[in-house]
Amino acid sequence: MDVTIIGGGISGLALAHELAPDHRVTVLESAPGPRGGGYMIDFFGPGFRAAERMGVIDELRRRGRAFDGVRYGRPDGAETGRIDAAPLVRAAGGRYFSILRPDVEQGLLAVLPSQVELRRGALAVAVRDREGAASGTPDGAVVTLEDGSEIAADLVVACDGVRSAWREQVAPGHGGIVPMGYRVACYLVEGPALAAELGDRMLMTDTVGRVGWLYAADAARVGVMLSERTDPHEDRRPEPDPDHLRRRFTGLHPQIDAALEHVPAAGEYYDDLVAQSSAPRWSRGRLVLAGDAAHAPSLLAGQGTSLAIAGAEVLARSLRAAGPHVEVGLEEYERAWRPTTERIARSGRLSAGAFIPSTMLRLRTQQIARRAVGLPGVSRLLARSFIAA
Numbered sequence: 001m002d003v004t005i006i007g008g009g010i011s012g013l014a015l016a017h018e019l020a021p022d023h024r025v026t027v028l029e030s031a032p033g034p035r036g037g038g039y040m041i042d043f044f045g046p047g048f049r050a051a052e053r054m055g056v057i058d059e060l061r062r063r064g065r066a067f068d069g070v071r072y073g074r075p076d077g078a079e080t081g082r083i084d085a086a087p088l089v090r091a092a093g094g095r096y097f098s099i100l101r102p103d104v105e106q107g108l109l110a111v112l113p114s115q116v117e118l119r120r121g122a123l124a125v126a127v128r129d130r131e132g133a134a135s136g137t138p139d140g141a142v143v144t145l146e147d148g149s150e151i152a153a154d155l156v157v158a159c160d161g162v163r164s165a166w167r168e169q170v171a172p173g174h175g176g177i178v179p180m181g182y183r184v185a186c187y188l189v190e191g192p193a194l195a196a197e198l199g200d201r202m203l204m205t206d207t208v209g210r211v212g213w214l215y216a217a218d219a220a221r222v223g224v225m226l227s228e229r230t231d232p233h234e235d236r237r238p239e240p241d242p243d244h245l246r247r248r249f250t251g252l253h254p255q256i257d258a259a260l261e262h263v264p265a266a267g268e269y270y271d272d273l274v275a276q277s278s279a280p281r282w283s284r285g286r287l288v289l290a291g292d293a294a295h296a297p298s299l300l301a302g303q304g305t306s307l308a309i310a311g312a313e314v315l316a317r318s319l320r321a322a323g324p325h326v327e328v329g330l331e332e333y334e335r336a337w338r339p340t341t342e343r344i345a346r347s348g349r350l351s352a353g354a355f356i357p358s359t360m361l362r363l364r365t366q367q368i369a370r371r372a373v374g375l376p377g378v379s380r381l382l383a384r385s386f387i388a389a
């Protein structure tokens with residue numbers, strides 16, 4: 001059948017890879033080219049095993065890197081503690097590495113079957129049912145692009161991310177996102193000297209209400225991630241404002257101050273609320289949601305990419321098994337995949353309160369808890385529960 005995928009991000013590319021052997025696949029991606037910048041993700045969980053089965057893990061692993069762990073730092077630069085990554089990697093059976101989000105995209109592009117038509121600069125603006133001539137029920141859908149052209153398909157998959165334009169159409173009343181009470185900005189800067197100083201350990205500031213992370217993305221570039229508490233009732237995308245970042249995050253740590261000298265221009269870095277998405281149903285007619293459009297767990301659960309890849313595999317497998325009975329395949333996709341996404345989203349919500357301490361007392365409590373995490377037995381237990389979440 002003809003499948004049109006809206007969004008050539010992680011889930012769109014993973015799904016195109018999986019559907020290409022059985023179907024004619026078109027991917028519509030609004031961005032004119034692969035997006036640079038971005039943030040470092042921890043890759044583990046269901047997506048890791050799916051990537052192994054899909055034969056894409058080597059492309060991802062060779063673009064990824066390993067960190068020794070995190071070092072915490074005070075505003076005066078003194079170190080306040082460390083957490084090692086080794087127990088996590090062991091708990092995941094070695095199936096754990098870090099990789100920049102754009103490098104996941106590049107890895108998936110490297111293995112994209114040549115028969116997939118990837119149309120860049122193609123912004124989808126509407127999807128409507130294509131009524132089946134005999135039954136009167138939809139036997140496909142028609143996508144309208146910004147330039148007014150239309151593409152008819154037997155199935156349309158919305159892989160357009162956490163702020164999906166099609167969640168409302170599939171599940172009326174559930175179009176929005178669920179803010180988790182934080183905002184996060186990320187960018188990469190050139191900085192070989194700072195990258196060398198950071199080495200194989202991430203820096204995280206030990207601060208109240210705001211936190212900064214810094215890591216060497218490679219020998220030449222440093223990744224910066226800045227997050228602060230926000231009103232949990234506000235769901236509008238914040239206006240990117242480099243001055244706001246400099247005002248809010250200067251003084252957290254000397255190395256963060258150095259990275260703040262190179263904030264890119266507004267619009268050239270990622271800046272959004274930390275948010276989850278969900279919907280009580282994932283398909284309506286021949287339009288189905290996948291990846292963050294269906295089930296973003298937010299960075300608090302740290303598995304959005306993993307779920308995007310694994311969910312693509314489940315959707316493709318369900319459609320393959322259902323043959324011409326597409327609706328049966330869509331039902332099976334939801335039956336098989338929803339429980340995993342809900343479990344991981346729940347673990348994200350549970351960790352939300354502790355993501356950035358709101359008071360000095362909470363910061364102190366976290367510092368004490370961190371010392372306990374350093375004990376071998378405790379670190380093993382915590383690592384296992386994090387990986388199993």
Ligand SMILES: Cc1cc2nc3c(=O)[nH]c(=O)nc-3n(C[C@H](O)[C@H](O)[C@H](O)COP(=O)(O)OP(=O)(O)OC[C@H]3O[C@@H](n4cnc5c(N)ncnc54)[C@H](O)[C@@H]3O)c2cc1C
Nearest residue numbers: 007009010011030041042124161291292302303304305306
């Ligand atoms: C700061 C941060 C840290 C994170 N850390 C982790 C982590 O440690 N581990 C992890 O697994 N995940 C992490 N994630 C989450 C992860 O990035 C996402 O869950 C994952 O990228 C979801 O992929 P997706 O394809 O569903 O959506 P996206 O990657 O958002 O892709 C959507 C694509 O659709 C395109 N698009 C949108 N609308 C249209 C349209 N109308 N027409 C055409 N194209 C369109 C967009 O241009 C984009 O390319 C993190 C996210 C953030 C923000």
